[in-house]
């Protein structure tokens with residue numbers, strides 16, 4: 001069998017020998033290997049050599065033959081490729097044929113591309129859309145593509161909406177991407193997050209990391225029902241979406257919770273908060289990015305296993321829950337993460353780079369932290385990782401359910417600005433005390449405001465800015 005180097009040599013110096021190898025070979029592996037390794041084809045390459053392979057019994061050989069014909073970008077192969085696009089048994093081969101037709105960028109390909117739009121396989125339709133987008137300024141093609149905006153496939157819908165600018169979104173962005181309002185920097189507001197967010201300008205926040213109340217499993221918030229609890233969180237995260245900058249992140253720490261049983265005649269009830277909240281978040285344009293599992297040592301969690309340890313009866317098995325979720329979402333955007341990064345100055349990117357020893361997996365083993373004042377605080381290390389991996393120096397980092405203020409303290413140490421809201425006066429006062437020793441010469445020393453004071457500051461600042 002020829003080596004890659006030999007194929008390269010033949011392609012450059014002895015094309016006839018290469019053609020002979022392809023014609024004479026009876027071994028599928030050899031044929032596929034040559035076709036796969038042809039690389040960029042010389043101008044003098046004779047595409048006709050590939051034609052017999054378009055009807056080969058082996059799917060991969062047909063696929064590679066089509067790929068190589070596509071590189072030639074010659075309309076003389078339009079008919080044969082159209083035939084493959086319409087009739088091949090294998091959908092990957094058909095898709096490749098449509099891609100090859102698209103590469104021709106020739107109006108003669110339009111009829112077959114249009115026909116491929118109605119394929120039952122979404123990847124064929126997507127490939128045909130790609131080819132047709134070259135002609136989207138023609139009203140006929142635009143009208144044909146527009147019809148796909150209600151296609152059942154979500155990727156097709158997204159591409160059509162974006163490519164034909166059907167989303168009607170106008171940019172309301174007020175601040176350059178790395179900037180945030182000074183009125184919010186290093187500020188803790190005492191009040192209900194829903195009221196506070198009403199006065200926060202759109203596109204202000206770079207990162208939100210939060211651990212919401214655990215439904216009715218702890219004592220600080222009581223909701224009338226689980227549905228009402230999910231509605232409450234949906235309202236909060238809808239507003240968080242509005243105030244988040246384009247394409248930036250929301251990370252929500254939750255875990256299933258148990259609400260104790262009513263009496264011995266009842267079972268306790270377990271609520272799968274991360275999973276139910278997930279559906280709510282994606283429905284309000286938070287795009288799911290990752291699930292990180294925070295694992296704690298088994299000795300640090302409540303033991304639910306004592307009964308089973310004794311009786312060992314199946315079905316009554318109860319594992320100790322040592323994990324919580326950090327669900328990672330991005331504000332849905334047409335822009336890639338690369339765009340977000342490019343908005344920053346070179347020095348900011350350099351200063352923000354994550355050093356060696358960072359966590360490479362989505363399993364984060366971190367000991368929990370216990371605090372006398374607050375029963376559910378973030379460990380510093382959890383905040384440390386989230387802030388370092390999902391924000392840059394100088395960004396504004398938000399926790400709507402501030403609690404003891406851990407996120408704020410770690411953000412401050414990592415040269416980010418923080419913005420926290422906390423409803424409970426004891427916790428608010430606790431955050432205030434814990435920032436007591438911070439230097440006052442900072443450009444934005446920590447501030448602790450009532451909702452009224454905060455509203456006043458924001459409106460003064462906004463007037464100045466306008």
Ligand SMILES: C[S@@+](CC[C@H](N)C(=O)[O-])C[C@H]1O[C@@H](n2cnc3c(N)ncnc32)[C@H](O)[C@@H]1O
Pocket residue numbers: 191192193194210211212213214220221374376377378400401402403404405406407421422423424427
């Ligand atoms: C799970 S704790 C967060 C703990 C925090 N991550 C920490 O490190 O200390 C949730 C917090 O949200 C607060 N909270 C509940 N409902 C709120 C609301 N509507 N607005 C603001 N804070 C609220 C509670 O008082 C509680 O301190």
